[in-house]
Amino acid sequence: MGIEEQSTTFNEFENLITVVIHSIQGRGMRGGDPLTEKDKKDIKVLLSECRGIANKVSRCLNTRINRAELSSLMRRYEVNKPFKISPMLYEFIEANLHVYDLAEGDYDFTVTPLTIAWREIDEKGLTDYDDMLQEALSRVGAEYVELVPESSSVILKLPNMRLDHGASYRGYTLRYMKEHLVKNGVTSGYINMGGTLHMIGCKPDGSPWRSSLLNQLDEGNAIGVIELQDKAIASATVDERGYVKGTRLYRHLINPYTGKKRDAGLFSVSCISDSPWLADITTTVMFLIGLERGEKFMKQISEEMNVFTAYTAVNNEGDVFVSPSLEFIPAGEL
Numbered sequence: 664m665g666i667e668e669q670s671t672t673f674n675e676f677e678n679l680i681t682v683v684i685h686s687i688q689g690r691g692m693r694g695g696d697p698l699t700e701k702d703k704k705d706i707k708v709l710l711s712e713c714r715g716i717a718n719k720v721s722r723c724l725n726t727r728i729n730r731a732e733l734s735s736l737m738r739r740y741e742v743n744k745p746f747k748i749s750p751m752l753y754e755f756i757e758a759n760l761h762v763y764d765l766a767e768g769d770y771d772f773t774v775t776p777l778t779i780a781w782r783e784i785d786e787k788g789l790t791d792y793d794d795m796l797q798e799a800l801s802r803v804g805a806e807y808v809e810l811v812p813e814s815s816s817v818i819l820k821l822p823n824m825r826l827d828h829g830a831s832y833r834g835y836t837l838r839y840m841k842e843h844l845v846k847n848g849v850t851s852g853y854i855n856m857g858g859t860l861h862m863i864g865c866k867p868d869g870s871p872w873r874s875s876l877l878n879q880l881d882e883g884n885a886i887g888v889i890e891l892q893d894k895a896i897a898s899a900t901v902d903e904r905g906y907v908k909g910t911r912l913y914r915h916l917i918n919p920y921t922g923k924k925r926d927a928g929l930f931s932v933s934c935i936s937d938s939p940w941l942a943d944i945t946t947t948v949m950f951l952i953g954l955e956r957g958e959k960f961m962k963q964i965s966e967e968m969n970v971f972t973a974y975t976a977v978n979n980e981g982d983v984f985v986s987p988s989l990e991f992i993p994a995g996e997l
Contacts, residue, residue, distance in 0.1 A: 678857035686851035721884025745816035771919035775825035797921035895939035927953035
């Protein structure tokens, strides 16, 4: 009997999301018990629930939707007054504040005013923009965001602040979907959200999932192949951190202290982790602070969360760097 799969594909957060389920409670694997009719019905329900989970995260964090909770917070908060928020948004802000601390302020999820300013500067070709950056800087600083656990509230201490969902929303969405699937017995499958992947268990034939690591500065040739089992992988190039119109804006690559664009010398980063959120956020942090500090950040937060995390990176000269802890098959041995 052939291997069965059930899947769904949909759009959320302006990303194409695909959820594939091969096996539930160990049934559906090659050479084992087949999926029962009840399993197939349960899988259809789980796939539908994944759509609902992704939509719930979007309705909480998607700042491009006016009715989303984070958008509502930005419109309605009063300076220095507690604003009650949901557990999901509270957790999101708490996690981003912790990353801000670990990255010593170089990762700052309040930089949106600077992002907007740079978009206008680039599109209009402005050359006299210091005043514009200074005005934007006056509304930036994660140190002006305070959580109040007793009332599940947040206090924003500057006017017209903007919190950004961009650096880890894929990882957050994947995490909630993955946890739901595993909790309900899924033992083989995967989730793909805009190229960020989380693999559940192994392939239905019992072999590990595989993913290629590419060097885009070497005509896209493979660095090697890694095996993934119950792990996520997030990859990005510096081009994906901005948009192209006239000049290129590195959307997350802004110095939150000066407002200037920054370049840590990396062209691409891939992060592999037990945690899809950590894989996602670490790619951005690496771009911001470079490999040496990025490794320190990755080690510290991985130990705190008690999860495996590793990376591969290509610098602007095409040199390849790989975490010592990452087991992979070099391209020459394929």
